[in-house]
Every structure is written in C-alpha cells, then in structure tokens.
Amino acid sequence: IEGAARAGGPALEGELEAMRRCTARVEGVVRDRFREACVARDGDAVRRWLPLLKELNLADEAATEAFLDHFREDLRQAVSKVLQDAESPPLVTLRTAINAVAGVVSSTLAQAHGALEAHRGGPRALLLAHDACETASLTCVARFAADSRIASCAAEALRDDRWPTEGPAAMALDALDGLLEDAATALRHLETWRRFAAHQARSVLREDVFGAETRLNAAAAELGEWYAVLECRLCLAALRAAETLDTSADVVASLVRDDVDVFGDAAAAATVAHGSSADDAFWAARRSAARALSSGHAAAADNVVAFVCDRLARETLHGLATRCFDGLAGAGALIKAHEGFGGALAGGTADETLKAVGAGLQQHGEALAAGTAQVLANISEATGLELEEGVVDPGLARRAAAERDRTLRTKLVEAQVALNGLDAACEAHLGRLRLHLEDEVGASYGSDRGDPAVAKLLEAVAALGRRGSAGEAFGDALEKARAALASTALAQPIARSIAGRGDVGARARFALGDTD
Numbered sequence: 001i002e003g004a005a006r007a008g009g010p011a012l013e014g015e016l017e018a019m020r021r022c023t024a025r026v027e028g029v030v031r032d033r034f035r036e037a038c039v040a041r042d043g044d045a046v047r048r049w050l051p052l053l054k055e056l057n058l059a060d061e062a063a064t065e066a067f068l069d070h071f072r073e074d075l076r077q078a079v080s081k082v083l084q085d086a087e088s089p090p091l092v093t094l095r096t097a098i099n100a101v102a103g104v105v106s107s108t109l110a111q112a113h114g115a116l117e118a119h120r121g122g123p124r125a126l127l128l129a130h131d132a133c134e135t136a137s138l139t140c141v142a143r144f145a146a147d148s149r150i151a152s153c154a155a156e157a158l159r160d161d162r163w164p165t166e167g168p169a170a171m172a173l174d175a176l177d178g179l180l181e182d183a184a185t186a187l188r189h190l191e192t193w194r195r196f197a198a199h200q201a202r203s204v205l206r207e208d209v210f211g212a213e214t215r216l217n218a219a220a221a222e223l224g225e226w227y228a229v230l231e232c233r234l235c236l237a238a239l240r241a242a243e244t245l246d247t248s249a250d251v252v253a254s255l256v257r258d259d260v261d262v263f264g265d266a267a268a269a270a271t272v273a274h275g276s277s278a279d280d281a282f283w284a285a286r287r288s289a290a291r292a293l294s295s296g297h298a299a300a301a302d303n304v305v306a307f308v309c310d311r312l313a314r315e316t317l318h319g320l321a322t323r324c325f326d327g328l329a330g331a332g333a334l335i336k337a338h339e340g341f342g343g344a345l346a347g348g349t350a351d352e353t354l355k356a357v358g359a360g361l362q363q364h365g366e367a368l369a370a371g372t373a374q375v376l377a378n379i380s381e382a383t384g385l386e387l388e389e390g391v392v393d394p395g396l397a398r399r400a401a402a403e404r405d406r407t408l409r410t411k412l413v414e415a416q417v418a419l420n421g422l423d424a425a426c427e428a429h430l431g432r433l434r435l436h437l438e439d440e441v442g443a444s445y446g447s448d449r450g451d452p453a454v455a456k457l458l459e460a461v462a463a464l465g466r467r468g469s470a471g472e473a474f475g476d477a478l479e480k481a482r483a484a485l486a487s488t489a490l491a492q493p494i495a496r497s498i499a500g501r502g503d504v505g506a507r508a509r510f511a512l513g514d515t516d
Contacts, residue, residue, distance in 0.1 A: 030056060034053060034067075041077075043070075047111055050114075050116075063116065067121060071108065071112070072132075074108075075129060078101060079097055079100060081100070082136065083136060090144040090147065091186055094140035097136040097137065098137065101193075104129065105126065109122060123207065126201060127210075133193055133216070134216045137193065141186060153226075173237060181291070183226065188294065190216060190297075197210065220297060221299065224295070227292075231292055232288075235307065238280075239281050239285070239315045243316065245276065251273050255273065256406065256409055256413055275418075277421060282316075282429035285433060286436060290437070292304035293444050294444060298448070298454050302460050313469070317474055323421065324418040324481045325480075327411070327416075327418040328419070331408075334411045419481055422481055427478075434462075434471075437464070441458060
C-alpha cells in the first residue's frame, strides 16, 4: 500500500481493496470463532476471543446474545451440579452454590464487560448470575427453614413469654443454640453473595445494577427477623439463669467459716471475690451479640445488640444492684443494731431505731442472765448445793456475743462481695464487651460503614460506653453503691459494737476494702 501510494495511479485503489477484503475476512473469522466457542460452551475459547472482539470493535447485539447464552448455560451447569446432591445439608449446598456462581462471575465478567460494554454485556451477565444464585439460594433456605422449623420456633417465642424453657413447645437450650448457629451461618452465606455481587458491580461495572429490593434480600430479611427473635430469647434465658445460679452465697460461706478469721486472711480475698452472675451474664451477652454480628446481616445484628444492651441493664444490673444495696443496707442496719441502746439515738428511721432498741434489750437480758448465772454459781460453791442441770449457763452471753459477731461479719462480707460483683460488671466486663463488639463491627462491616443499617448498629454498640444508656446505668449504680459504702452507718468507727468493743470497726472497714 505504501509503495502504491508513492507510485500513484490505480494501483493504490487495488491495494486498498485487497486490504479491505483481508480485514473483512479476519473480522468474519473472529466473529465465527467467537460464536462457535459460545455454542460449544468452550469457556476458555470464549475468554480467548473476547479481547479480539474489543480490539477489532466487533461487538454487536448478536455477539452479546451469543455470549449471554453461553454464560447462562455455564451458570446453569454450575448450579445444577450442586443442587443434584440431595444428600448434602442445605447450608452446605447453599455455600457450594454461591461459590460456584461466584467462580463463573470472577472468571468472565471483567472481560465480557470490557468487550461488550456498548451493549451492556457486563451488567446483563451479572444480573443473570444473580438470578441463578438467587434461585439456588432460595431453594436451600427453604429447605433449611422446613427442616429446622425456625419460623414456628420464632412464632412460639413471640406467642409465649415462657418459651423456650417452659410451655408445651419447650425446647432444650443447647438445641436452640445449635439452631441459631445454623441460622447465623445461613445469613452469613446470603450476605457473602450480596457483598460479592455489589463489589463486582461497583469495581468492574462502575454502576449499581441491583437496587435494594431483591427476592434474596427479602428472604435474608425474613430469616434475620426469625434469627433475632430466637437469639434474643436465648440471651434472656441465659441472663436469667446467670442470676438464678449466682454463687455469691457460696463465696460468702467460703470466706466466713468458723476456722477462718474473716478480718484476717479472708479480708484480702473479700476485697476482690464476687459471685458468678456478672461473669456468666456478660459471657452470654457477648456470645449472642458476637454471633449476631458475625452473621453479617446488619438489621438482625442491630436488633440483637440493642436487646442485649437493654437486658443487661434491666436484668443483670438490677440483680447486681439489688444484692449490693441489700447487702450494704443489711450491714449498716446490723451495725447500728449491735450498738444497742446507743444505736437507738443514731437511728435514721423508725425501723433502725426499733431494731437498735430490741438489740439493746437483748444485750441487757443476756448480761442479766450471765450475772444471775454467776451469782448462782457462787452460791452453789459456798453452800455445796448442786443446782439442776441447765439452770446455770455461764456461756450464754459469750455464745450470743459470738453469734452476733459472726452474723455481723457475714453481713459485712455479703456487702463487699455484692459490691465487688457490681464493680466487676462496670469496670471490667462492660468495657471489654464494648471493645469486643466494636472489633466485630469493624471486621464484619468495615466496608459498609456508610450503610444506614450499619450506622444504627454502631449506635447500639455505643450504648455500652460510659456515655451510652447502658454504660451510664451501670456507672450510676456503682457510684450510688460506693456512696452507700461511705455512709455514716458503715464508715464510722463502731467502738460501741458488742462484737469487738473497739477494733472491730477498723476490721470491718478493712474487710469492706476501706483502708482509709
């Protein structure tokens, strides 16, 4: 062509015509080979010819339709091969089907979009993939729901507040826990496909081809609602069991024994020992909230996390605070009562004054009994007369004083153990739970922080902070308990106490952790 152009004349037109014929032949070969590869379902050949279609600008609607037919058949074969295995559990089939469709998309979508962009080959192919994955996933989710009866369980939980521990349809907690693991796994698989498809649309196609309303999103939302109802119910049962099985009484009994000086070696243990309710409740709360977050479904996770925060304040905090304030009030009232008639003057309420008067009368009676016993013993010794057995009990006052001393020590340690439980919940467990959940949110939803559902989830987690609703409730309860501990009834020296007469006040304050 260059030589003919330099020579001029009709030779140039002949060379140009030859070039046109060669170009048309090459284009025809590329089109034919591409169509043949699509018809033959030869994926490697299709991927080999797609770049040539782009370079030669040969993409047209016929080529696009041929590719989409091939892509549709490729998806059908990948999914049908998975669904034919009827023996596999539905969740295994769900995961395998999603992986199969994702593999087809990953291997072809980018090239197809580049070559067929003018005819929207990429978006149309991704919609075909979503439809194939949606159909297979809905089949698997329906099998799972039918086998597990998760919908009927959720309905029973909403109908009967006693479920799952009581009622005609009661369910073992370990069985419910296993069902929730499976439901969270199913949600995680569905969320995996949603995020994968959204990433392909965003990074490869540079557009949103799905929208928010899809059958798969609706199925995930329904499954998420069932899951959240059951997870909340299991968490509530666990929190109540933690309160019922609290070991504070055992801890106090181990510290207050006949052979243990509660104000000696046991005093150090009493300043840190606490019952099991705080540990068990926060473990259960963390387990439920973390499992909900790991599902990847922001709406379900938000429901569970908000419920956990609310119930920690209403169930766990209520139990811890009640034991703490009852223990502190009981110890303070007993100290005033042990002051006898002196406590009647310092009594803040009619009940405290009455108890102090009663204690004073009891002490006075015990002293009179002890004095009478001593007089009778002296008469018996002087006259040689033997008194009847049981008439003289010189150890009555001593034993009564020892029993009062033990009761006082027990009340003081009960107050300290209860306060320790509340302190552990506020200062240790609450902060750890919040940090753990924030890490889970970052790991599971880091790429979706702009999503309104994720923003709402972060607000629910923030409730566990010191300025959040749950954090403030725990903090206020702890501050009130500390103020009660520093009240006059517990912090003042109790030199007039019948159980020690001087140093018991300092010992009692040491056992309560007040070394000031």
